[in-house]
Amino acid sequence: MKRHDIYTLPILIWLSLFFTIPLSITVIMSFMSSTPYGGVTLPFTVGNYVEIMKGRILAILWRTIRISALSTLITLGLSLPVSFFMATSKWKNLLLMATIIPFWTNFIIRIFAWIFLLGNNGMLNNILIQLGIVKNPITFLYNSWAVVVVIVYTYLPYMILPIYSAMEKFDFSMIDAAMDLGATKIRAIFKVMFPSIKGGITAGILFVFIPALGSYAIPELVGGRDSVMLGNLIAWEITTARNWPYATALSNILFVSTALALFLYLKIQGSDGK
Amino acid sequence: MTVIVLIFLYAPIMFLVIFSFNSSVTGANWMGFTLKWYGELFLRSPDIWEGFKNSLIVAVFSSLTATFIGTMAAIGIHWYKPSFRRYINFNIYAPLIIPDILMGVSMLMLFVSMRIRLSLFTIYLAHTTFSLSYVVLVVLARLENFDSSLLEAAMDLGASEFQTVRRVIIPMALPGIIASFLLSFTLSIDDFIITFFVAGPGSTTLPLRIFSMIRFGLSPVVNALSTILVGGAILLTLLGRKFLKYILAGEG
Amino acid sequence: MDKDGAVYSVELENVTKIFDESTVAMKNVSLKVKKGEFFSILGPSGCGKTTTLRIIGGFETPNEGTVRIDGRRVNNLPPNRRPVNMVFQNYALFPHLSVFENIAFPLRLKKMTESEIREKVEYMVELVKLKGQERKFPRQLSGGQKQRVALARALVNEPRVLLLDEPLSSLDAKLRQYMLMELDRIHDEVGITFIYVTHDQAEAMSVSDEIAVMNNGVIEQVGTPPEIYESPANTFVAGFIGETNFFVGKVVDVSSEYLKVETRFGILTCYKDKEAKIGDTVEFMIRPEKVYVTKNYPPQNMNFLRGKVDQLIYLGSHTKYYIMVENTLIRSIKQHTRYWMDESTISWDDEVYVWWNPDDSYLIKVTGG
Numbered sequence: 001m002k003r004h005d006i007y008t009l010p011i012l013i014w015l016s017l018f019f020t021i022p023l024s025i026t027v028i029m030s031f032m033s034s035t036p037y038g039g040v041t042l043p044f045t046v047g048n049y050v051e052i053m054k055g056r057i058l059a060i061l062w063r064t065i066r067i068s069a070l071s072t073l074i075t076l077g078l079s080l081p082v083s084f085f086m087a088t089s090k091w092k093n094l095l096l097m098a099t100i101i102p103f104w105t106n107f108i109i110r111i112f113a114w115i116f117l118l119g120n121n122g123m124l125n126n127i128l129i130q131l132g133i134v135k136n137p138i139t140f141l142y143n144s145w146a147v148v149v150v151i152v153y154t155y156l157p158y159m160i161l162p163i164y165s166a167m168e169k170f171d172f173s174m175i176d177a178a179m180d181l182g183a184t185k186i187r188a189i190f191k192v193m194f195p196s197i198k199g200g201i202t203a204g205i206l207f208v209f210i211p212a213l214g215s216y217a218i219p220e221l222v223g224g225r226d227s228v229m230l231g232n233l234i235a236w237e238i239t240t241a242r243n244w245p246y247a248t249a250l251s252n253i254l255f256v257s258t259a260l261a262l263f264l265y266l267k268i269q270g271s272d273g274k
Numbered sequence: 275m276t277v278i279v280l281i282f283l284y285a286p287i288m289f290l291v292i293f294s295f296n297s298s299v300t301g302a303n304w305m306g307f308t309l310k311w312y313g314e315l316f317l318r319s320p321d322i323w324e325g326f327k328n329s330l331i332v333a334v335f336s337s338l339t340a341t342f343i344g345t346m347a348a349i350g351i352h353w354y355k356p357s358f359r360r361y362i363n364f365n366i367y368a369p370l371i372i373p374d375i376l377m378g379v380s381m382l383m384l385f386v387s388m389r390i391r392l393s394l395f396t397i398y399l400a401h402t403t404f405s406l407s408y409v410v411l412v413v414l415a416r417l418e419n420f421d422s423s424l425l426e427a428a429m430d431l432g433a434s435e436f437q438t439v440r441r442v443i444i445p446m447a448l449p450g451i452i453a454s455f456l457l458s459f460t461l462s463i464d465d466f467i468i469t470f471f472v473a474g475p476g477s478t479t480l481p482l483r484i485f486s487m488i489r490f491g492l493s494p495v496v497n498a499l500s501t502i503l504v505g506g507a508i509l510l511t512l513l514g515r516k517f518l519k520y521i522l523a524g525e526g
Numbered sequence: 527m528d529k530d531g532a533v534y535s536v537e538l539e540n541v542t543k544i545f546d547e548s549t550v551a552m553k554n555v556s557l558k559v560k561k562g563e564f565f566s567i568l569g570p571s572g573c574g575k576t577t578t579l580r581i582i583g584g585f586e587t588p589n590e591g592t593v594r595i596d597g598r599r600v601n602n603l604p605p606n607r608r609p610v611n612m613v614f615q616n617y618a619l620f621p622h623l624s625v626f627e628n629i630a631f632p633l634r635l636k637k638m639t640e641s642e643i644r645e646k647v648e649y650m651v652e653l654v655k656l657k658g659q660e661r662k663f664p665r666q667l668s669g670g671q672k673q674r675v676a677l678a679r680a681l682v683n684e685p686r687v688l689l690l691d692e693p694l695s696s697l698d699a700k701l702r703q704y705m706l707m708e709l710d711r712i713h714d715e716v717g718i719t720f721i722y723v724t725h726d727q728a729e730a731m732s733v734s735d736e737i738a739v740m741n742n743g744v745i746e747q748v749g750t751p752p753e754i755y756e757s758p759a760n761t762f763v764a765g766f767i768g769e770t771n772f773f774v775g776k777v778v779d780v781s782s783e784y785l786k787v788e789t790r791f792g793i794l795t796c797y798k799d800k801e802a803k804i805g806d807t808v809e810f811m812i813r814p815e816k817v818y819v820t821k822n823y824p825p826q827n828m829n830f831l832r833g834k835v836d837q838l839i840y841l842g843s844h845t846k847y848y849i850m851v852e853n854t855l856i857r858s859i860k861q862h863t864r865y866w867m868d869e870s871t872i873s874w875d876d877e878v879y880v881w882w883n884p885d886d887s888y889l890i891k892v893t894g895g
Contacts (some may be wrong), residue, residue, distance in 0.1 A: 005357050007350025010343045011406060012358060015365035018403040022380035025387055078279050085276040095276070097511055102283045104507035107464050108484045109500045113286035116293070121492055123289060156283065206371060214373020216467055217485065231375050231467075238379065238471065244386070251379045258372055420621075426585055427618035429605040431632035431683065441631070445622040 030249035040244055048249035057233070061253065064230040067144060068212035071151035072159075075208050076201070078152070079159040086160075087167035096164065103157035110154050111221050115141065142224035150218050155211060159204035166200025167193075202265055210258055230254050287504055294497035311498040319495060325483035328394055329463050332479060336401035337458035343402075344409025345451050349443055351410070352417040353425060369407045377404060378471030385472065392474025400472045401465060405458035412457060416450025453517030460510060533597070535561045535687055535719035536582055536610075541591030543577050543743075551577040553743040555591070559687075559721060559736075564713050566722045566730040569740035570766070575723045578740070579689050582721065584608045596686055611680035612689040616696070617672045619664040625651075625675050626660040632683045650678035653712060670701050677712065687719045694729065706733055727767050731755070739763050757799070757888055761809060764890055769857050770811045772890075777806045784884055791852055795829045799889040809891040816886035817858035819847045819878050821871065830881035831856065835874055847872070849880050856880050 031044045052058075086095045102110065117123050118140040125137035140146065170193055178188035194201075216231035223229070230250060237247035294312070298305035315322065347366075350356045369377060381400045382392075390396060424446070428438040444451070466481040473482060487496055536559040543552040551574045559565045567575040580586045581593060584605035593600050600608055611632075619628050629650050633643045651657055654674040664672060673693060680688055690709075694702045710733045713720050724730050730737050731751045738748045739762075747759035758764035761772065773796075775789035784795050785802055787810070796810040824830045833851035847858040858880065872878060 002354075002357055004350060004354035007346045007354060008356040008358075008362055011347035011365070011410070012362060014343055015362075015369075015403065015406065018381065018384070018399055019365055019369055019377075022377075022384035025383045026376075026380040029383055029387075078275075078282075081275045082279045097515070098280060099283070100511045101504075101507050102287065104460055104464075104510050105287065106481060106484070106500075106503045106507075108466055108481045108488070109290070109496075109503055110287070112484065112488045112496060112500065113290045115488060116290055116492060116497070117286050119492065123293070153282070153286070156279070210371060210373055214375035214467070216375055216470070221485075221488065231373075234375060234379060235470070238382065244383065247379065248383060251376050254373060255376055258376075262371055421616070423614045423616055423618040424620065426583075426605065427612070427614055427620075427679075428631075430583060430585075430610075430612045431679065432606045432635045433631075434606060437635060441635075442620055446620070448622070 026248045026251055029245055030252050032245045034243045034245050048246050049253075051246065052249060052253065057250070060228055060233060061230055061257070063144075063227070064213060064215075065257065067147055067151070067227070067229065068209050068215070071148050071155070071212050072205055072209040074148065074152050075156055075159045076205065078156060079163050079204060080201075083160055083163040083167050086164050087170070088172065092168070099157050099160050099164075103161070107154060108217065111150055111218055114146070114150050114153065114222060118146070141222045142227075144223070144227040146222045146224075147215075147219050147227045147229075150222050151208075151212050151215065154218065155208040158207040158211075162203040162207065163197060163200045166197040166203075170196050202268060206262070206265055209261060213257060213261070214254060287500075290497050290500045291504060294494065294501045296494065296497075298494075311494040314495050315498045315502075321478075322480070322483055322495075322499060325478050325480040328397075328477060329480040332394060332397050332401055333459050333462035336398050336405055336462050337455050339398075339402045340405035340409045340458045341451060341455045344406045344454060345413050345444075345447065347406075348410045348413035348417060348450075349439070349447070352414060352420075353422055366407045366410050369404055370411075374404070374465075374467045375471075378468040381468065382471040392472060392477065394477045396472045396474065397469055397477060397479065400468050401458075401462040404465070404468060405461055408457050408461065409454040412454040413447055413450040416447050416453075420446055449517055453514070456510070456514050456517060533561050534558045534594070535563070535596060536721065537592075537594040537597075538578070538581070539592040539594070541578075541581060541588045541593065543574075543581060543586060544589050550743050552581070552588070555740075555743070555745055557738060557745065557748065559719055562717055562719055563735045564710070564720045564722065564733055566724060566734040566737045567740055568724055568727060568730040568737050568766075571725055573740045574743040575725075575740045576691055579612070579691055579721060579723045582687070583610055583612045583689050609685050610687040610689055611683055611685040612691065613673075613676045613680050613693045615691045615693065617664075617676040617693075619672055619675055619679075621664050624661050624663055625656060625667070628664070628675055629678045629682050631679060646682055647678075650682045653681070653715060654678045655708075669697050670705060673697065673705055674708075677709075681712075681716060685718065687721060688716075690720060690722045692724055693722075694724075694726075702729070709733060731767070739766060741766070755813075758811075758890060761890060764811050764888075769814050771814065771817065771856050772809065772811050774807065774809050777802050777804050777808055780804060785889070791831050791854075795884040796887040796889055797885050800892050802889070802892045803894075807893045808889060810887050810889045812882050812887045814846070814857040814859040815861070817856065817880060817882045819849060819858045819860070819872060819880055821876065821878055824879050824881040826881065826883070829884055830879050833878060833880055835872060835876045835878055838872070838874060849878060851880060 029040055030048055031046065032040045032042060033045055033047065035041050086092050086099075089095055115122065119125070120137045120139060120141070122140075124140065125134075128134045129137065174192050175185070175188045178192045179185060183191065214231050215229050216235050219227050219229045219232050220235075223232075230253070234247050234250045234254070237243050237250060293304070295307050295309065296304055297308035297310065347362070351359075351362070356362060377400070381396070381403070385392060385396050424442060425438055428442045429435075433441060464481065466485060469479050469482060470485075473479065484496060484499065487493055536557070538555050538557040541552055541555045542550070544550050555574070555578060557578075567578055569575045577586060581588055582595070584600070584603055588601065595609060620631065623631065626647055629647045630643050633646060638646075647660075651660060654677050656671065656674050656678065659667065659671060664675070667675065676693070694705050697705060706729055709720070713733075722730070722734065734751055736748060736750055737754050739746045739754060741762050747754060747763045754763060755767055758767065764770050764772070773787070773789050773791070773794060775787035775794070777785050778788045778793065779786035780798070780803060783798055785798050785808065787794050787796055787808055796808075802808055818824070819835075831851045833849040833856060835847060836850040836855060837846075837848035839846040844859050844861045847860065849856045849858065
């Protein structure tokens with residue numbers, strides 16, 4: 001230890017106690033067995049993982065990845081043109097604020113807004129019934145599509161902000177230069193701008209994809225039977241079944257999926273030297 | 275495109291806000307202007323206020339703790355090349371990139387194995403933990419502008435290390451420190467999933483309370499509450515405008 | 527007190543500084559800086575001059591050797607307890623403090639009264655000519671003004687020694703010249719020792735009482751500017767300070783004052799600054815301003831070369847000639863008089879004579895043969 005390590009000592013202790021150790025406990029516990037009253041017991045076993053591998057869990061894992069990937073793609077598709085417009089706009093600060101406000105708005109409230117809008121007793125159904133277009137409310141929510149829409153809605157600012165930050169630093173005269181040298185505008189954007197905003201894009205993808213993988217509240221509130229995600233399963237095992245070894249094994253599978261996504265990210269980042 | 279996205283972002287919230295002034299009980303049918311849901315919220319919703327109070331307590335203490343520890347760490351990392359640099363980095367970056375639910379589960383497992391009773395205190399521990407990484411990154415983003423010659427200058431002019439921290443480093447880093455406090459405060463107030471796992475009976479925070487309310491269906495009181503929270507978000511955005519660039523730099 | 531009675535402000539004795547167990551920044555450096563001197567440490571980047579300054583300031587600790595300030599050993603004294611202050615290369619002004627507060631910073635640390643602080647800061651502001659700028663913040667100042675604030679802040683503590691680390695390097699040429707004169711004036715006014723680190727030989731030459739030339743962590747020579755320019759200790763110093771023409775050859779004849787040296791240009795005569803005997807290999811130099819270029823046959827009928835004008839650069843006050851002689855460029859500088867325009871008939875590609883007075887050459891090195 002050096003004398004100046006005093007500055008980093010508190011964080012070292014805090015994060016060891018409340019991050020590294022808890023993660024380790026989670027890993028250890030996943031190799032233990034549960035007792036009938038919600039406790040855990042030795043000996044070590046891989047039973048939890050075997051159980052997961054042969055159950056319907058694989059289907060849920062696959063669905064979790066599918067929903068997360070789709071939401072991320074849609075978010076990216078919306079964010080690219082919006083960030084571009086923002087970065088080149090005269091009112092960029094105003095637009096930035098406009099994307100920050102929903103970002104600061106309570107997460108659960110943002111989900112609630114959709115229930116209010118599209119729920120069975122929601123605004124849209126009420127309007128449709130009053131106009132006599134339908135007799136009984138249409139179930140817009142409680143399916144995978146609703147989950148995707150709400151994930152896109154809640155995480156959109158997480159994608160826009162890093163991409164916007166990267167684009168804002170980009171020197172747009174380089175596009176003019178590329179066009180001056182004979183590139184079409186589309187080509188100029190792809191060849192000149194994309195490489196320099198790649199960092200922002202990958203950051204945005206991570207900021208959306210990883211929390212989406214761990215979704216719990218969104219599928220819980222706007223999803224249905226066909227859209228149970230890994231997060232719901234983990235929460236159910238913990239709060240209702242109280243089977244901690246099984247729940248931690250599920251968490252570790254989520255962890256591995258995340259690590260895998262991250263590994264791919266680092267590989268992409270590494271491949272262009274940054 | 276941008277307009278469509280902005281409508282997409284704002285329309286749901288706008289409807290929430292508009293219908294918080296609607297006198298219909300079913301909520302989704304306009305029956306005339308009223309403030310009765312606000313009356314209901316302010317006068318007859320002790321559960322919501324209890325949750326609000328809990329959220330506030332946790333947010334204040336966790337963001338103060340995180341800002342203090344995180345700022346110290348950022349100073350150490352930026353200027354003093356600490357030992358265990360890789361391990362520290364892992365602990366700072368990993369919480370940012372693993373899903374929150376994992377942090378919630380693992381913290382719960384810690385408390386369970388240590389037989390720590392779930393309470394506001396465990397929520398405080400959890401919130402401080404996830405805020406720390408953001409604080410370090412935001413303060414580091416601010417410190418990036420300053421090289422070691424400023425510390426050397428302070429020492430050269432007679433300042434002790436403590437005086438250098440108090441008279442030079444803290445004032446210079448202040449915008450970043452304030453930004454990180456604002457960010458941790460908001461993250462704490464906003465957090466649902468981690469709190470969901472580490473909250474115990476009697477320590478329900480506002481997001482948990484709203485969650486259980488909307489599970490039971492629509493309630494105009496939640497609309498009224500939403501309006502107030504959206505107002506808070508706007509206020510925070512305006513207040514935090516000056517510090518935004520550090521927050522963005524820390525996140526991006 | 528030294529043997530000869532002079533008091534040294536800063537003394538380094540056999541100081542060695544090694545970074546990362548491999549990079550040797552200073553090798554056995556010994557220096558003595560007299561009280562009140564304007565002392566420069568001059569050398570190319572990476573030569574160890576900044577490390578030397580930082581060792582005096584206390585920012586680095588030497589691996590070996592002794593550092594003394596005013597005769598007191600300070601090896602283990604941290605910067606905040608040394609009677610020296612530093613002007614940093616990038617000024618290192620505190621961005622959150624005004625000009626006044628930047629200068630007052632060390633005084634506030636000493637818990638001086640408000641009126642004392644005011645008095646001292648005002649004196650400093652006067653000294654560095656910053657009147658009226660006291661309430662501005664560093665970001666509102668020009669480079670030159672920042673420089674003045676840094677100077678005032680370093681001087682307000684009344685240090686025994688002021689250390690300056692390439693303080694003018696980020697200013698443009700004209701401002702640099704002016705600030706250099708200002709530095710000289712301030713040095714005269716405060717009367718303390720200045721140690722000035724630079725890579726710019728013109729800067730060092732113009733203001734220093736003494737210069738130490740450093741290279742590769744070693745002090746090559748310490749001397750007054752004329753000593754360093756006229757009698758460099760070795761080829762490195764000769765080449766680093768100003769432009770010069772080098773010649774190498776074997777001594778073929780020795781007289782009481784001159785040597786005749788067989789060089790690849792033929793036999794040249796040089797002044798015998800050092801003892802040499804026939805057969806020795808010698809290296810000597812001649813500075814460009816002492817080299818004549820004429821179309822006419824040189825009057826001295828010896829010690830001349832024939833060549834072709836390769837480059838000719840008119841610089842207002844003087845003209846630089848580069849004459850190609852046997853695939854080597856010989857440099858010459860001619861100062862202009864008002865008749866120069868009429869006299870000058872030399873132009874590109876002209877065949878010319880290059881010559882100099884043997885008394886003007888300097889014998890750098892003799893290797894026994």
